[in-house]
Amino acid sequence: MAALRIITDGGQGPDGGSRPVSGPILVIGGGIAGQAVVEQVRDRDSRVPITFLCGEDRLPYDRVSLSRILAEGEDPAVLQLRPDAWYADRGIDVRLNAWVTAVDPDAGTATLAGGETLPFDRAVLCTGSDAFVPPIPGADAPGVEVFRGPEDCAAIAAAVTAAGARRAVVIGGGLLGLEAAYGIATLGCPVTVVHLMDRLMERQLDTGAAELLAPAIEGLGVDVLLETSTANITAGPDGRANRLAFADGTELETDLVVVAVGIAPQADLARQTGLAVERGIVVDDRLVTSHPRILSVGECAQHRGVCHGIVAPIHEQAAVAADTLTGVADSAYLGSVPSAKLKVMGVALVTAGAAAGEREVVVADSGTYRKLVVDAEDRVIGTVLLGDTRGAELLLDAVKTGLVAADPLQLLAEASQATAAELPDSAQICNCNGICKGDILKAISGGDLGSTQEVVSVTRAGAGCGSCKPLVTELLAHARGGAVEEATYLCPCRKLTREELAGRVRAEGIEAVSELAASCGAGRDCGACKPGLAYLVSEINGNQHREERHARYINDRVHANIQNDGTFSVVPRMRGGVTTPDELRRIADVADKYDIPTVKVTGGQRIDLLGIKKEDLPAVWEELDMPSGHAYAKSVRTVKTCVGTTHCRFGLGDAMRVGIELETAMEGLYTPAKVKAAVTGCPRNCAEAYVKDIGLVAVEGGWEVYVGGAAGASVRKGDLLATLQTSEEAKRIAYVFLQYYREHADYLERTYAYMERVGLEAVQAEVMDPAKQEEYLERYRIAKAAADPDPWRERHAPVHPKQFAELDTEPALLPMMPVGPPAEATR
Amino acid sequence: MSFESAWIPVGRADDVPLLEGRSVMVGSRRVAIFRMPTGWAAIDHACPHKGGPLADGLVADACVTCPLHGRRFDVFTGRQVGGDDVVATYEVRESGDGTLELLVPADLMVGAEAA
Numbered sequence: 044m045a046a047l048r049i050i051t052d053g054g055q056g057p058d059g060g061s062r063p064v065s066g067p068i069l070v071i072g073g074g075i076a077g078q079a080v081v082e083q084v085r086d087r088d089s090r091v092p093i094t095f096l097c098g099e100d101r102l103p104y105d106r107v108s109l110s111r112i113l114a115e116g117e118d119p120a121v122l123q124l125r126p127d128a129w130y131a132d133r134g135i136d137v138r139l140n141a142w143v144t145a146v147d148p149d150a151g152t153a154t155l156a157g158g159e160t161l162p163f164d165r166a167v168l169c170t171g172s173d174a175f176v177p178p179i180p181g182a183d184a185p186g187v188e189v190f191r192g193p194e195d196c197a198a199i200a201a202a203v204t205a206a207g208a209r210r211a212v213v214i215g216g217g218l219l220g221l222e223a224a225y226g227i228a229t230l231g232c233p234v235t236v237v238h239l240m241d242r243l244m245e246r247q248l249d250t251g252a253a254e255l256l257a258p259a260i261e262g263l264g265v266d267v268l269l270e271t272s273t274a275n276i277t278a279g280p281d282g283r284a285n286r287l288a289f290a291d292g293t294e295l296e297t298d299l300v301v302v303a304v305g306i307a308p309q310a311d312l313a314r315q316t317g318l319a320v321e322r323g324i325v326v327d328d329r330l331v332t333s334h335p336r337i338l339s340v341g342e343c344a345q346h347r348g349v350c351h352g353i354v355a356p357i358h359e360q361a362a363v364a365a366d367t368l369t370g371v372a373d374s375a376y377l378g379s380v381p382s383a384k385l386k387v388m389g390v391a392l393v394t395a396g397a398a399a400g401e402r403e404v405v406v407a408d409s410g411t412y413r414k415l416v417v418d419a420e421d422r423v424i425g426t427v428l429l430g431d432t433r434g435a436e437l438l439l440d441a442v443k444t445g446l447v448a449a450d451p452l453q454l455l456a457e458a459s460q461a462t463a464a465e466l467p468d469s470a471q472i473c474n475c476n477g478i479c480k481g482d483i484l485k486a487i488s489g490g491d492l493g494s495t496q497e498v499v500s501v502t503r504a505g506a507g508c509g510s511c512k513p514l515v516t517e518l519l520a521h522a523r524g525g526a527v528e529e530a531t532y533l534c535p536c537r538k539l540t541r542e543e544l545a546g547r548v549r550a551e552g553i554e555a556v557s558e559l560a561a562s563c564g565a566g567r568d569c570g571a572c573k574p575g576l577a578y579l580v581s582e583i584n585g586n587q588h589r590e591e592r593h594a595r596y597i598n599d600r601v602h603a604n605i606q607n608d609g610t611f612s613v614v615p616r617m618r619g620g621v622t623t624p625d626e627l628r629r630i631a632d633v634a635d636k637y638d639i640p641t642v643k644v645t646g647g648q649r650i651d652l653l654g655i656k657k658e659d660l661p662a663v664w665e666e667l668d669m670p671s672g673h674a675y676a677k678s679v680r681t682v683k684t685c686v687g688t689t690h691c692r693f694g695l696g697d698a699m700r701v702g703i704e705l706e707t708a709m710e711g712l713y714t715p716a717k718v719k720a721a722v723t724g725c726p727r728n729c730a731e732a733y734v735k736d737i738g739l740v741a742v743e744g745g746w747e748v749y750v751g752g753a754a755g756a757s758v759r760k761g762d763l764l765a766t767l768q769t770s771e772e773a774k775r776i777a778y779v780f781l782q783y784y785r786e787h788a789d790y791l792e793r794t795y796a797y798m799e800r801v802g803l804e805a806v807q808a809e810v811m812d813p814a815k816q817e818e819y820l821e822r823y824r825i826a827k828a829a830a831d832p833d834p835w836r837e838r839h840a841p842v843h844p845k846q847f848a849e850l851d852t853e854p855a856l857l858p859m860m861p862v863g864p865p866a867e868a869t870r
Numbered sequence: 871m872s873f874e875s876a877w878i879p880v881g882r883a884d885d886v887p888l889l890e891g892r893s894v895m896v897g898s899r900r901v902a903i904f905r906m907p908t909g910w911a912a913i914d915h916a917c918p919h920k921g922g923p924l925a926d927g928l929v930a931d932a933c934v935t936c937p938l939h940g941r942r943f944d945v946f947t948g949r950q951v952g953g954d955d956v957v958a959t960y961e962v963r964e965s966g967d968g969t970l971e972l973l974v975p976a977d978l979m980v981g982a983e984a985a
């Protein structure tokens with residue numbers, strides 16, 4: 044009732060809820076909501092003083108991604124929403140450990156736990172909520188945790204990874220409970236989900252979907268007990284909870300209990316202040332509470348009888364609250380459509396709006412369930428997508444806008460075909476941060492953004508749970524006319540990640556791209572991912588795969604780099620940039636004989652012959668009589684060197700010798716993206732080793748190994764991976780790193796991007812671990828042994844009679860060129 | 871005198887590996903011929919964007935991607951995927967003895983004779 048009264052009065056209290064702010068704004072509560080309010084107000088008013096009071100001892104962080112912290116053991120610090128400097132830059136007085144104990148709305152003061160009082164013209168309560176713990180006897184014992192903050196994640200992880208941990212129990216089979224259970228299972232501890240209702244996620248799912256979800260969850264090694272209510276929790280001799288007793292008399296031994304049954308809006312402060320509080324703090328359509336000087340946003344706010352427990356509404360509320368504060372007229376918050384995405388690997392689940400209604404259409408099979416709910420006027424009011432979430436954004440948008448769908452089945456079908464390009468600009472891509480397609484496209488064109496990382500950091504789309512990142516990449520690729528070289532999905536058409544495909548290759552013992560295509564369709568739709576698939580198959584098979592040239596880019600079919608005019612460039616290997624008069628003579632003769640238009644010294648310390656006809660390649664190679672420099676491939680390219688101790692008065696190490704050895708050892712290996720190395724004789728760095736994928740630098744008494752350096756499209760100084768005493772040890776680490784990179788990086792992900800993504804510590808943990816080093820070196824040797832050190836030898840044994848020619852041309856024939864049965868046409 | 875379109879031999883079927891393309895000059899044009907999983911396809915060799923050699927492109931079930939800047943064309947309809955460009959398509963067949971034959975349109979016959 045109270046809610047209604049306040050809505051109709053529109054917050055136009057004594058001194059007007061929509062009077063623009065005239066003094067300091069106090070934002071109480073440093074969660075996603077508080078942060079969103081601060082950002083939205085600053086966007087509208089760069090001067091009004093803002094004091095931001097965070098009750099926790101850390102700056103606002105992304106609570107949504109706590110699941111990831113639990114499952115992947117990441118450091119909570121990575122979740123911080125904005126860097127420390129952000130607040131100072133925007134003149135925001137942010138305070139940590141600032142717990143507000145009292146607010147006097149009429150006087151306009153707030154009192155901190157420390158006793159300090161702060162004046163305000165307006166205050167915004169963003170106090171969020173606490174985990175709700177039902178009154179189960181024993182629920183207060185140690186060993187019973189909730190799942191709400193970083194400390195909880197730490198406690199849970201510690202308990203389930205402790206020696207002898209046998210089982211954990213999660214009470215609650217909703218979104219939160221399932222994510223907790225998944226996290227625990229990933230940590231390798233058996234876990235049971237105990238759920239009161241007859242089906243999982245009953246708030247979002249109908250029976251049909253829930254029946255499919257249960258087995259999927261169990262498939263992750265999570266036991267599920269439905270219709271089970273916990274009578275009490277008892278503790279063992281050590282005082283820690285170790286047994287649950289259920290209403291039906293059964294019991295369950297456990298080492299940890301996680302209570303994840305829901306949340307309770309944190310409204311204590313509001314109550315003390317005398318504001319209207321029901322389930323949460325009652326606000327009107329302008330987010331104003333029952334006192335005109337006080338607004339509320341986030342999980343603690345109750346709007347039209349609803350308290351939301353997800354992020355998307357927070358951003359919608361924050362925008363309106365900021366309008367209210369800065370006096371923007373006729374801006375109103377009319378509520379949000381509840382939507383949910385399960386962040387559990389391998390279980391795709393998206394829901395929005397009502398799970399049941401007037402008319403329902405369902406398309407389902409053994410593993411997938413797609414449902415659309417429309418009301419009496421054919422307006423879309425809800426959707427459930429399980430197993431197959433294609434078109435989720437389109438359908439979410441349909442629910443949000445109440446799209447009229449006379450033929451819901453038709454809409455379902457269209458949605459599953461929809462590509463990012465076809466989404467309406469209003470379609471929300473990032474539900475965590477409430478970012479629409481339109482915003483993203485604007486940012487891309489406006490900021491000329493070229494990588495997913497950029498788009499994420501600029502728009503914050505994908506910065507939350509991350510589940511929309513692949514879509515962001517898809518939008519980017521489309522906006523850039525397909526010009527982004529990224530592989531969040533290795534096969535975007537079939538939405539298959541590198542991990543999924545690698546798993547398939549291993550599981551099915553796949554040895555060729557065509558087998559992979561037959562197995563899952565990868566590479567069949569647009570073909571763009573075929574080179575990536577070819578690399579994956581070759582890497583996993585230690586280069587003992589079955590080579591299929593149709594899966595290789597033209598450069599790798601003819602072992603030369605295609606040019607703008609369809610001719611090719613030839614870069615012979617010139618290890619360490621060191622050559623001989625004989626080689627130079629041969630190069631000169633070839634250039635004359637085939638009147639090669641351009642001979643150029645490259646940035647990679649070797650010589651490039653450009654403008655060669657495909658048909659002339661075999662003859663040119665024959666007469667050069669030098670091995671391929673792989674300048675056309677995603678592979679080990681060059682190792683630049685300086686003269687080092689051989690001639691240089693400052694030389695500390697024999698850069699040329701070590702560089703040539705390094706190149707000889709690594710050449711011929713294909714890599715996720717090109718790998719360029721350098722060996723330099725002293726820190727003056729004449730060979731630019733600091734900015735190479737792999738750089739060796741001779742220092743007094745040893746060698747430094749740098750990785751992830753770049754001086755191309757982006758410039759980055761390499762990370763110092765290790766300092767070794769001898770060049771032998773330095774090269775050894777380089778090989779370990781190379782193999783590690785070959786096995787872990789996404790296709791087309793240069794080392795500089797990989798290091799940015801994964802971080803030096805993580806890499807060192809693998810590469811510097813003596814036991815693992817041996818394993819990497821073993822696989823490295825196998826791959827190297829099976830790699831072709833010089834593909835140019837195909838001039839003598841072409842994989843196909845027309846490998847270097849068209850139907851109506853012949854390759855400049857060489858005497859020893861066999862005319863045998865075509866190796867490939869027969870396939 | 872006037873010319874009529876006709877089937878002329880353009881090469882050996884074996885010379886085009888599965889899921890790859892090879893080109894051939896017919897009259898004044900270079901035509902790219904692809905061996906697709908579902909049969910033969912032929913389109914103009916030159917990409918309408920900047921003349922990229924389409925026969926050298928990556929081939930999927932039904933389309934080829936230009937090696938230069940990634941324009942993508944349906945090899946059966948000649949339509950650009952995700953764009954409005956179009957390339958000409960030709961009829962191509964494999965005769966009993968493994969010869970590839972192209973149905974050369976009348977307007978290309980002159981050159982064809984010359985060639």
Ligand code: SRM
Pocket residue numbers: 528604605606607612614643644645646647648649650651653674680681719753754755756757793
């Ligand atoms: C020939 C050469 C320029 C030269 O005349 O010096 C060259 C030529 C090309 N570079 Fe490069 N790069 C050449 C040295 C470099 C260097 C300097 C170096 O290697 O020390 C860099 C900066 C270091 C690096 O790799 O980051 C460099 C950064 C790039 C990039 C940016 C890569 C990045 O992620 O930052 C590209 C674009 C790409 O790879 O996607 C690129 C791509 C290309 C391509 C292959 C573009 C293409 O796909 O056709 C150019 C081929 C031209 C042609 O028609 O043959 N090239 N390119 C150099 C050959 C080096 C060699 O001997 O193998």
Ligand SMILES: Cc1cc2nc3c(=O)[nH]c(=O)nc-3n(C[C@H](O)[C@H](O)[C@H](O)COP(=O)(O)OP(=O)(O)OC[C@H]3O[C@@H](n4cnc5c(N)ncnc54)[C@H](O)[C@@H]3O)c2cc1C
Pocket residue numbers: 071072073074075076077096097098099106107108109110141142143144169170171172173190191192219222309312340341342343351352353354355357384386474475508
């Ligand atoms: C594990 C997990 C997974 C989730 N996954 C998703 C998801 O996938 N999608 C989704 O949309 N949502 C998800 N959520 C929900 C989402 O995280 C919350 O909706 C959102 O974080 C709430 O933000 P808030 O700022 O309103 O509240 P909170 O994050 O609770 O912030 C409130 C802050 O105010 C502080 N505070 C309280 N009282 C005072 C006081 N008196 N003085 C000073 N400070 C005070 C608190 O300490 C707290 O820091 C998830 C939540 C969890 C726990």
Ligand code: SF4
Pocket residue numbers: none
């Ligand atoms: S810098 Fe650009 S234009 Fe020059 S070679 Fe490299 S890729 Fe080509």
Ligand code: FES
Pocket residue numbers: 917918919920921922936937938939940941
């Ligand atoms: S020439 Fe074909 S895409 Fe540019």
